[in-house]
Amino acid sequence: MAKGSSGLSLNSDPIAGNNNFFLHHPTVLNSFPEDHHHRHHNKWKLTSLMDAKRSPPSTIQFPVCLNSSDYQEPSQLSDDKRTVIDEMDFFADKKHDVKAIAMATTNINNHHGAKDNCNEPNGLELNVNTGLNLLTTSDQSMVDDGISSNMEDRRAKSEYAVAQAELERLNAENQRLRDMLNQVTSNYSILQMHLITLTQQQDKKSDNNEEQGEEKKQIGGFLAPRQFMDLGLATNTADNDEPSQSSSEGRSGERAGSGNNEENGVSFDQDNKQLVRRDDSPDQGYGANKVPKFNPSSKNVDQTEATMRKARVSVRARSEAPMINDGCQWRKYGQKMAKGNPCPRAYYRCTMAAGCPVRKQVQRCADDQAILITTYEGNHNHPLPPAAMAMASTTSAAARLLLSGSMSSADGIMDPNILARTLLPCSSTMATISASAPFPTVTLDLTQTPNPLQLQRSPNQINIPFPNSPQNFTNAPVASLLPQIFGQALYNQSKFSGLQMSQDMDPSQLGHQSKLQPPALHQGQPNSSLTDTVTAATAAIAADPNFTAAVAAAITSIINGGAHPNNIINNNSIPATTTTNSNANFTPSNSNSNGKFSSELK
DNA sequence: CGCCTTTGACCGGCGC
DNA sequence: GCGCCGGTCAAAGGCG
Numbered sequence: 001m002a003k004g005s006s007g008l009s010l011n012s013d014p015i016a017g018n019n020n021f022f023l024h025h026p027t028v029l030n031s032f033p034e035d036h037h038h039r040h041h042n043k044w045k046l047t048s049l050m051d052a053k054r055s056p057p058s059t060i061q062f063p064v065c066l067n068s069s070d071y072q073e074p075s076q077l078s079d080d081k082r083t084v085i086d087e088m089d090f091f092a093d094k095k096h097d098v099k100a101i102a103m104a105t106t107n108i109n110n111h112h113g114a115k116d117n118c119n120e121p122n123g124l125e126l127n128v129n130t131g132l133n134l135l136t137t138s139d140q141s142m143v144d145d146g147i148s149s150n151m152e153d154r155r156a157k158s159e160y161a162v163a164q165a166e167l168e169r170l171n172a173e174n175q176r177l178r179d180m181l182n183q184v185t186s187n188y189s190i191l192q193m194h195l196i197t198l199t200q201q202q203d204k205k206s207d208n209n210e211e212q213g214e215e216k217k218q219i220g221g222f223l224a225p226r227q228f229m230d231l232g233l234a235t236n237t238a239d240n241d242e243p244s245q246s247s248s249e250g251r252s253g254e255r256a257g258s259g260n261n262e263e264n265g266v267s268f269d270q271d272n273k274q275l276v277r278r279d280d281s282p283d284q285g286y287g288a289n290k291v292p293k294f295n296p297s298s299k300n301v302d303q304t305e306a307t308m309r310k311a312r313v314s315v316r317a318r319s320e321a322p323m324i325n326d327g328c329q330w331r332k333y334g335q336k337m338a339k340g341n342p343c344p345r346a347y348y349r350c351t352m353a354a355g356c357p358v359r360k361q362v363q364r365c366a367d368d369q370a371i372l373i374t375t376y377e378g379n380h381n382h383p384l385p386p387a388a389m390a391m392a393s394t395t396s397a398a399a400r401l402l403l404s405g406s407m408s409s410a411d412g413i414m415d416p417n418i419l420a421r422t423l424l425p426c427s428s429t430m431a432t433i434s435a436s437a438p439f440p441t442v443t444l445d446l447t448q449t450p451n452p453l454q455l456q457r458s459p460n461q462i463n464i465p466f467p468n469s470p471q472n473f474t475n476a477p478v479a480s481l482l483p484q485i486f487g488q489a490l491y492n493q494s495k496f497s498g499l500q501m502s503q504d505m506d507p508s509q510l511g512h513q514s515k516l517q518p519p520a521l522h523q524g525q526p527n528s529s530l531t532d533t534v535t536a537a538t539a540a541i542a543a544d545p546n547f548t549a550a551v552a553a554a555i556t557s558i559i560n561g562g563a564h565p566n567n568i569i570n571n572n573s574i575p576a577t578t579t580t581n582s583n584a585n586f587t588p589s590n591s592n593s594n595g596k597f598s599s600e601l602k
Numbered sequence: 603c604g605c606c607t608t609t610g611a612c613c614g615g616c617g618c
Numbered sequence: 619g620c621g622c623c624g625g626t627c628a629a630a631g632g633c634g
Contacts, residue, residue, distance in 0.1 A: 331605085331606065331607085332606075332607055332608085333607090333625095333626070333627075333628090334608095334609085334625070334626055334627080335607090335608075335609075336623090336624070336625070336626095338623085338624075339622085339623065339624085345624090345625095347625070347626075351605090351606095359625095361625095
């Protein structure tokens with residue numbers, strides 16, 4: 001029952017308020033003829049929603065329905081006999097006749113109303129309980145004789161007490177959820193503000209760099225479209241590293257000769273016969289990291305680039321599958337034994353578009369081989385299906401988080417971990433940021449399955465459980481769910497941060513990538529975020545037996561505004577574009593490794 | 603036949 | 619300079 005009550009505050013809150021959920025209960029609204037009933041109709045509706053979405057409640061039994069039907073007079077049946085769909089209809093039955101309500105109310109008040117209800121802080125409980133017990137007690141008392149009336153009276157009192165206690169508990173939980181939502185909203189706003197601040201700072205830097213960059217462009221003889229800086233990972237254009245075209249990305253800097261060097265923000269200094277990265281284009285793709293940096297004047301920028309391009313997002317999840325399903329197509333291009341881990345590490349690159357710089361590594365955790373660690377790097381340079389978009393958004397947003405945090409940290413502005421805690425107050429155990437690692441890495445730990453009860457522990461915590469089996473993510477696009485918790489929030493923060501947006505760019509075209517990338521490079525967009533959000537929320541609620549968890553997911557998706565229904569609805573199916581490596585089992589390592597461990601990933 | 607995985611080789615970075 | 623290690627390439631072979 002605890003889970004069901006979660007919906008109470010959510011839907012009465014203007015932020016999350018999607019009262020459409022309740023529109024299938026019009027009779028509920030109509031069943032309250034008096035104003036003081038109407039005042040709290042939301043809670044009635046919510047209660048009815050709970051029951052509508054789930055099997056009849058286990059802790060509160062309302063025998064009123066049966067009796068109420070007995071109460072009906074033949075004359076009323078013709079007009080008011082209603083078919084109630086798939087839910088407890090104690091509301092519906094009560095609305096047959098105002099007279100019945102009045103009688104019942106009188107009855108209730110005679111029995112215990114004056115004693116029990118006059119102390120209610122508000123009229124809700126009084127009214128609620130009046131309505132609930134009305135048919136039970138009134139009908140019984142009207143029919144039964146005195147003896148059974150006493151028994152029924154006691155029983156009614158007992159039920160009344162139970163119901164009242166339950167309502168109080170629901171109210172408390174309602175309040176708790178309100179607080180939680182307020183907290184989330186507050187954090188969200190704070191982070192938005194912070195992001196705006198960072199953006200403004202970044203814009204200043206960018207402006208300065210632009211001036212310097214103009215000089216370099218002149219010197220280098222290249223006039224290329226300005227590349228804009230993204231707080232996050234590099235953009236895609238950077239690494240159009242057709243494997244067939246470049247033998248080895250970093251081996252000689254020959255990439256500079258490719259046609260993309262302008263887009264990469266790399267120009268050839270004809271005076272010095274050297275590659276020069278323009279200062280105004282620090283936002284480089286994954287592969288650009290290998291471009292030699294010879295210009296000492298861009299040292300700081302290059303350091304930032306070095307950080308950015310190597311930022312990684314690591315996802316830890318329990319899975320018996322060789323890979324988690326993140327909705328993308330991957331091609332394995334290598335496998336190595338990593339030191340300190342008996343399981344080989346597999347290297348994949350995205351094959352959904354030629355030259356997509358995104359890569360990922362998949363490896364079993366050394367300590368617990370049931371845990372699959374997937375590390376993502378880079379941004380896609382092509383549209384993605386929703387499921388894949390989700391993970392892409394996550395990785396990019398997480399990287400953005402990491403990088404903005406680390407860069408700010410360098411200025412003493414913000415500790416990335418503080419940022420992480422700010423952004424993810426819920427997830428001290430779910431997300432960690434390691435800026436000290438060889439590559440700055442955000443780790444999202446899904447192995448510690450959030451207990452739905454955690455939702456109720458503290459208003460400051462939101463842990464989002466996953467609808468499908470949390471212990472096994474096999475074949476489930478588990479990672480695609482992440483953005484609802486993590487990535488999309490950031491993604492939308494960048495969207496909200498109007499300062500980041502190009503004036504001439506349709507915000508709806510903004511992907512998780514650089515804010516000012518060429519539009520052609522942007523990913524497929526959540527252009528129907530509202531619809532998707534509602535759908536996702538509905539689906540989450542409908543699909544998840546754990547109502548609290550579902551509501552939490554709904555809150556998240558609503559707040560994030562960019563949920564992808566596929567990720568929820570189809571979380572047990574493999575998207576059409578899904579990863580292909582069905583036989584991507586780890587095999588004994590290759591020559592470089594001393595591996596003797598053959599691990600068919602369990 | 604095209605796409606994929608496998609796997610030996612190669613390269614760069616880093617520490618000693 | 620050397621060796622280790624992570625990461626990548628690319629030829630060879632498998633598979634549908």
